Amino acid sequence: MSRPVIMSMLAGAILVASALLGAGPAPAATAPVAARASAASTASVARPSDVPAEFGSDWHDPVTAAPPVARPSKPSCEVTLVEAQFRDFTPYTGTYTPPSGCGDRWSEVVLRLEGKVKGRQFDRLGYLHVGGVEILRTSTPEPSPDGIEWSVETDVTRYSDTFRRGHDVEMLIGNVVDDTYTGVLDVKATLTFYTGRPAVTPDRVLTLKDGTLTTPRNSERVIAEVYATGSGGGCEEVWYLTVPNAAPYSCKADNGPYREVRIEVDGRLAGIAEPFPTVWTGGWSNPFLWYVIPGPRAFAVKPIEYDLTPFAGLLDDGRPHRIDVSVVGVPEGQPGWSLPVNVLVRQDARRGHVSGALLRAEAGDLTDSSTYTPGSEHRVDTAGRHRLTVAGYLDTSHGRVVTTVSRTLANTSTHRWTDGENTDGLEATWTDDEVVTVDGRGPATTTRTRRAYTMDGTTTLGADDRLRTVLTLGDRAAVAEESGDRPTTWSRLDDTYTGDATYTVGVPRDRRHAVATTSERYRRQGSAGCYDRSLVTVQGTLTQDRARC
DSSP states (O other), X not given: OOOOHHHHHTTTSOTTOSOOOOOOOOOOOOEEXXXXXXXXXXXXXXXXXXXXXXXXXXXXXXXXXXXXXXXXXXXXXXXXXXXEEESSXXXXXXXXXXXXXXXXXXXXXXXXXXXXXXXXXXXXXXXEEXXXXXXXXXEOOOOOSSOEEEEEEEEOXXXXXXXXXXXXXXXXXXXXXXXXXOOOEEEEEEEXXXXXXXXXXXXXXXXXXXXXXXXXXXXXXXXXXXXXXXXXXXXXXXXXXXXOTTSOOSSBOTTOSOOEEEEEETTEEEEEEOOOOOOOTTOTTOGGGXXXXXXXXXXXXXXXXXXXXXXXXXXXXXXXXXXXXXXXXXXXXXXXXXXXXXXEEEEOTTOSOOEEEXXXXXXXXXEEEEEEEOSSEEEEEEEEEEEEEEEEEEEETTEEEEEEEEEEEEEEEEEEEEGGGSEXXXXXXXXXXXXXXXXXXXXXXXXXXXXXXXXXXXXXXXTTSEEXXXXXXXXXXXXXXXXXXXXXXXXXXXXXXXXXXXXESSSOGGGOOOEEEEEEEEEEEETTEEEEEEEEEETTEEEEEEEOO
């Protein structure tokens, strides 16, 4: 049997639809709830004798090694945003009312999404909006016949300005339910508001209106968030595997796989970033890799952040300014990316208008080269690189402040495959280095961030119709802050997933004879402490849950 690997990745066309959330009852009234201490609880681990020889009709509920959201030991209030079942592409709509009994300044706000599904279903992409502000972008696990439950928690304190007023709520997890795909997505989303010393949060949370942004005239810090996802069931869902048009492969994209998410202010380049190469829970042709441990960020997409403060002197004129977000490398006219934008603003409380100007905006030449080498093993080597530096000043109530943002992107990859794509492999690295310096009346502060994403995997379809995928994914970041020449805080993150899964293709589920070993180790060290947790699964059974710090 010859079956192109990439096509099995995209089976069902709406695998991770551009899809997004549905209908249900109105949100419940607020009610006080007991605060929960933040502790990494371990999951139940099976004994070796309980591990099956192959996957059955049920497996462990999805779990990740990432730490839970730290929660303060303070009184709290809970608001239910959504209770809905998603069967199609009808969004859920409701209303949000701020909590009563917890004030309107909170020490922390935590979003929790709980879901359950059973039967057969693809992975689906979803969003949750409050007052037009995107507070969550997520994807779903694929279920077992007997059913699974999962949960996602994120710290959404930075959106407190939105939560102080009532708003419309919209959620969508686009889904298809029929005689074959029977899984109905049953979800509940809540916000928990913790009292105590109020957190320092943005003064305003804004969205674009007809592609334009109007900021308060006294804005002194402007951060744009973009929840960038390649999705929609087409080749941009696996953009990192695309090849130049000259190469004989099932997913093509003009010049190849280099992607860059950029933001422009009034037509001028203001920020660049590497997109994170998210692998959804049907990815790499092999759902058995992801049934228990998802890939990094699959359940909670992290937005790209752009510091637009150098442009604040232009934005602070009280007029609407055009904001455009685009993805370099996507063939013209081809859909496949979702790019919603939030803008977080800090204001100068002592001035009604802050003046300033853009000092420099210097972009290096974009390098984007993909070289195809034909042979019994086809090969595409890609190298991309870009840099941007922007600087601007503001005359604030506490003096002139100059902000300089420098960002350097790089991507290298080698993609190898055979005729028919029965062997298909990729080794790739993306780096995104950023330096932000703020120089005002006191010592200059500098924040250096180095992000690195890696993917190293191969899928092979044998003559016996056994498909095997071996894959390692890495999500790493190092952040260091200094005041003058004195280091202040630092942190390092290393989230590594590994998987090896094999099953028989083209047969009913109960005849696939699937086996898989998957693992994740999440390590975080820094001036704030240490966290280190490892998980291992075999045939969908959790066999190790180890904490080291």
